[in-house]
Amino acid sequence: MTLARRTLLLSTSLLAAPSLVRAQAAPIKLGTLTPLTGAGGPYGPVMAACVRGVVDQVNAAGGVLGKQIELISEDDQTNPEAGVRAARKLIDVDRVSAIMGTWASSVTTAVAPLAWENKVFLATVSGADSITLLPHNGWLVRTQPNTTLQGKKFGEFAVAQGAKRIFVMMPQTPFTQSQFAAMKAAAEAGGGAAELLIYDATKPSLRTEVDQAMRFRPDVIVAGGYTPDTSVLLRDLYRASFSGKVLAFAYAVNQAMLGAIPKEVVEGVMTLAPSPAAGSGGYAKVQALAGTQAPDPYTCQIYDHVNLVLMAMAKGGATTGQAVHDNIRKVSQGSGESVDTALDGLRAIAAGREVNYEGASGPCDFNEIGDVLDVKFRYEQVKAGALTLIRIA
Amino acid sequence: MISYLVFLAVIGGIYALLAQSVTLAWGMAGLVNLGLAGFFGIGAYASAMLVTWGGVPVPVGLVAAVIAGAVAGLVVTGATLRLRDDYLAIVTLGFAEAVRIIASNEIWLTGGTDGISGIPGGFPRDWGLGFHAAWMGTISVLVFCVWFGLRRLSASPWGRALRAIREDQTVAAVAGKPVARMKAEAFAIAAGIAALAGALYGHYGSYIAPELFAPLVTIYVFLAVTTGGNGRPSGAVLGGYLLIAFLEATRFAAGAIPGVTALQAAALREASVGVALILLLHWRPQGILPERNQKAPLV
């Protein structure tokens, strides 16, 4: 088949006669593997729903390469053993081409070898630096920025806020140490000091931990946990009348938290999330899709996963994991037409144009080991109970 | 599909080993070890650290895991054997949590929450399906060996004395049985079996992390043992495989329910595990394969 003819066929199937083709071709199978139960439970359901929304839109527009997409959403139970079983089912039974959205670093590390051994593409939001260092040979990309970079940005932002003494409070995670080291370096470069306290994220009160923090006399406290434990920490900081600034990850201080705890507790808290350049439309697309002004950073990332996977398939002219593996960087970066949704991207690819995806979580340009490049950060502050943008840089 | 079934046979075998550990401690000796996940973790870490970082062969790692588990079992029993059953259950639950927290926080020793990846698999991974089949064979043989060993132990004078202790330890003590020593032995062997299961899981899956040893594993194994029958090694083996079959079947069933979100389907799936066990306990409180001789002869 010549390229021109394929393009013609594609455009026909995409635009003209979707229902006709739908009846004939075997569907494309994609899987999400997000935590629906267990400690990651606050995040996974929204992520799965976002992918469902994208898939429905693309299917309604005729699918990819004339095929409809069938989405299978499994639960990793925030546990690597259960996660591996779910991944096996997605790979061996459903025969998915890609798995998207693994959240806990332990689940991602456990699932990654299954993915590359079976030529299934894996897109993850996990933070541990070790993940992209696995011998995955290009079968994995991660949209969560490298944790050292996040730590550095956090530290620099704190210094820019005039902080001299930064106290970092985090649960034990695979990125706690590296992130703190980067924050500390940034703080010390700005003439300040930083200290770390690792807390137990299952406790209903962190009063004594907060007392420890206050004794350091910090002017900035970094709350580095997830939503449930950060809500405990913010309350105890409020009760202790901490008058300095509080910085947190946007995935912790998200819309769900704003709805669940008193306004005054989160007022003034500043958040940081990976972001595309200002003016990029991807973020607005997720706002519409998720029906919220402040979509969770993980939801933005999985939105990017599904869009990239679908466009890479179209670009490669095949719906296999191999096609995604070979073509993802051809649609994620380069000098092509800038698109922020698979709907536009698929149309452009069908018309034979090059595309460069600019996502909701960042420009989605990947280096050779699958880490994102040139990511910007979105700095927001809670004002009158809503997240308001300070700047994107 | 075949690779999926082979994989499930391997995981079922791991659970069958864990279930047999519980049968020995609970079914035969009356000791409830809710710290099972902790021993599973100790074995996984012992072997993974020795083989991945120390470069010893996998079989040496497995033996070391059994020894590490048994020693940990002796340490726990040393402190707790004077306790009543229900106290022991809760203390061991705390033990497992302590193991998990130490594995998470002592990064210099265990690698912390990053876990240990790239654990050697014993067989070449590029065998593909052959790799999984080789592991299915290995684990099936080990499940059989442990099953055979437990049956022999159960029928031996040691096993009979153990059941006598389970039924009434005061009477058994009066009859001259070394109650504390025998309980410690049973608990240590059981801990060793759980550790072996952990080591095997690490080598097969190539990755372990502290989150693997959350209480979820212990809960699943107790469901398996209760299902199969807690007094018989055969019941434990059956329960282990049935558990995995059931957990996976619920995945397909939950996917077929119309009109629920992914989250609701996941909730229904987990709830069905609890409901199934409650129903089964009504239907057969002794499990599918009940213990043959209910009361052990004392002498």
Added chain:
Amino acid sequence: MPDSFLFGAILQALINGVISGTILAVPAIGFSAIFAVLNYPNFAIGALASVGAYGGLVANTVFGLPLEVSLLAAFATAAVAGIVVEWVAVRPLNQAGALMMAIASLAAAIVLENVIRFFWGNGLRGYDLPMLRDVQFGAIRVGPQQVKNFGISIAAMVALWAFLALTPLGRAMRAVADNADLARLRGVDPVRIAAVAVALGAGLAGMGGMLIGLDTSIDPLTGPRLVLSIFAAAVLGGLGSIPGAVVGALVIGMAEELTVLLIAPSYRSVVGFVVILAVLTVRPAGLFGARA
């Protein structure tokens, strides 16, 4: 660190521990009360705490009831759920031994947790409650809401004590706990007493879940996150002993807070375990346990 500074820090940690221990005591008493009468550890206690917290949430945010009334709703919801668990899952197994009953309660806990998840999702929920800043007394600070929760916990304990000591039903319950056979001979209906004990125990667990939720936020794992501390408190005090559960909860509460100062905050849960191990080595039946 100067001595007076360290002294102040320890005093503050102890006060924090007394407050968190008192709140922990409420579900721990519930757990111990069920054990005292029915002789099995009810592993659904954490899930029942979550059920109570959500029951109170509905009363507070949907029906707009004040918090004190919502606490009673939390008690009632969890009590009903506890009775259902007892009758459907546990009671049919009372010939199969305490540990079988415990396993059945564990199965019921999984069901309860996921029923909550099915209807409310995993997201955080909060009560309609103003946030108050702590009040400073010299170097020590205390939160008004904590003090209030502390008072409510004490009131619940006094009410329980009055019920057990002063009412015929309460006296019958104690008689069953002391010696079930003897109580039966005296004409106490064991089924009715069991139901009362379960309702009381589960209700207290539910109230405890809501009290902790008032201080934080709630999600389906609110109760399950607490179970280790509840168990540690009850075992430390001696299973089945109500004063023991109170003392155990206070000791665990204070030990956990001191860990933050003296060892490392990430080891809070481990210290509870070490404390129970140390106490049980000396007293195998716990501080107040009669039956070893």
